[in-house]
Amino acid sequence: MKPLLLLLLLALTACGVRPSVPIEGGSAPTEELTQGPVLYLLDGETLTRVMRFPTPTTPLELLAEGPTSRELEEGLTTEVPPHVSPITAVLSTTGITVRISSALKDLSPAAQSQLVCTALGQDQDMAIEVTLTDPTETLPPQLCPFRA
């Protein structure tokens, strides 16, 4: 008689939909940023990643052009002056070297970070060091401070 009672108990307690503990279902998806250029603007003082529609212009040149009107509406700003253009990035075994046309000393730390992170682009390999250089001067290599 005992197994019968046990079965009955089981049948009665297994009824309906009961609350559960959290159930894990694999790892979370990651976003794939293959569609367009990625550049970094400022939201107040926070470094902000911004996606743009695909265009032949390099991300660094786009950064030099400043926020679009829609980005301005959302409160995004830049501290990179337009006259850093023309601006180029060269990939080497030690990292990326970014050469700007204006003087480095005119750039605020935030502007430097914007340039460093934008140079890394969508690869987002934050371990790669970026060296900023102007016609006269070269800064020490920097890491992108952006953290999601």
Added chain:
Amino acid sequence: MTRWWGLRARLFAAFVALVVLTAVAVAGAMYVQARNEILQRSQDAAVASLLSGLQAQLPLRTLPPTDSQLMMLAGALSNRTDAAAAAYGDRWLGDLRRDQVPAELRATVDRGHVAWQRIEYAGRPGLITGTRIGGTGLAVYSARSLVPEENSIDGLAVRAWLIGGVALGGAILLALLAAEGVLGPVRELRRAAARLGAGDLTTRLTVRGTDELAGVSATFNDTASALQHHVGELRRMESEARRFVADVSHELRTPLAAMTAVTDVLDEEAASLPPDAAQAARLVSQETKNLTRLVTDLIEITRFDSGRAMLLTDEVDVAAAVMSTLSTRGWLDQVETTLPGGITARLDPRRLDVIVANLVGNALTHGAAPVRVILTAEEHWLTIQVTDEGPGLPPEVLPHVFSRFYKANTARTRSPGSGLGLAIARENAHLHGGTLTASNATGAVFTLTLPRGSA
């Protein structure tokens, strides 16, 4: 007790237990399986819907996302059935409130997993699904009601109970049928055994089928046949023995008649014989009389045994009949009588005479004076009691006093009686439909009770 927990109850219980066990096992397993399947599907659908909805919103235009972006994301994920929220750091936007999402689910999602949890909200079951977007710190949650799933699961349960109930009903019916199939033959067997026990040796069962019960029936029939054969054999032997006794008695009668005639002559001549010869002649004469009486009693008792004894009834004045018996044998002065007149009955006067003579004779021979004969009568019965004031009947003799050739005193082997007197007296009483019993009071008491017949 045995009746209540009988074969029917046991069969019934076994069937019902079997069905309940089977129904619970099958329906229970199916129910749990179906329920898990339904929940699994619903959870999978929720996760797929969340991920595909999310995928359409990626990549994020800006990171960190602005409030309006979070709002848009939550709005895109919520629809008619789902409430959604997007969270970034401390910010939480959407129509799903943060306190509606359990903290442990948020912790699991923050560890980088797609996760879901069934919750109860306002008494109704719900499912919350959440995921992070890898590398952005953004998490989204979506909640939907599980009420439709609960309804279909409840429907399943109701159907399982219903089917179980119907199966139980069927099982009860089957159990009753099966019990009847077994109990019918068993009842028949019991009736037949009772009939056999009551003496109907021709009782036989109809053997149906080839199962164990049919085997029992066949064995019963064989046993009854054997019994009938043996009993028949015994009866035949008994009747042969009786016939032999009857034949011997009859054959002895003729020579005995001749011998009696001779001994009568010897008795008369005894006085003129020398003393030794005279004693021998008287002894032969006495033993011949005893033998004649024994043979007469034997013939009488074989008539009873063979059922040939007949009642020749007549309207009899009982007091007069008893007085006539006593006077014929010359006992009137030795017996005290209480014989009220006017008591009549339909009796066989010869047999009444045999009984009374036997009882009074016994009392006179074995008991002690005074011997009394008392007649009483009711509407339908009359009673004749013969009492004496002797030592009475010893208790060990009392049950056997009417047995044939039973001798109360083994030392006194030679008694004038044949040893059949009381047996014949009782047979005569039975032939009238009456009784004859023996007991002890001041001495031995023999009580004869006879129906008064139509009188």
